[in-house]
Amino acid sequence: xxxxxxxxxxxAILCVxxxxxxxxxxxxxxxxxxxxxxxxxxxxxxxxxxxxxxxxRSVRTVMRVPLIAVNSVCIVLLLLFG
Numbered sequence: 809x810x811x812x813x814x815x816x817x818x819x820a821i822l823c824v825x826x827x828x829x830x831x832x833x834x835x836x837x838x839x840x841x842x843x844x845x846x847x848x849x850x851x852x853x854x855x856x857x858x859x860x861x862x863x864x865r866s867v868r869t870v871m872r873v874p875l876i877a878v879n880s881v882c883i884v885l886l887l888l889f890g
Contacts, residue, residue: 821878827867828875836864 830836854862
């Protein structure tokens, strides 16, 4: 497989898919990244863990519908062009 722009895009889509399917109660809370672990005080700088949890939650919320379309396009392109 050649190192092309399409393969980079496909790898990025796979990574976003991996983040989108993470379940908060079944997986993230077992490793200590659930909703209840992000308790911080008022005015405190959020740590890296809290920022990663917010990123995961945002990707799961915002990218769910667009990922369906992007995955469908990738599947059709792979079926047509191999």
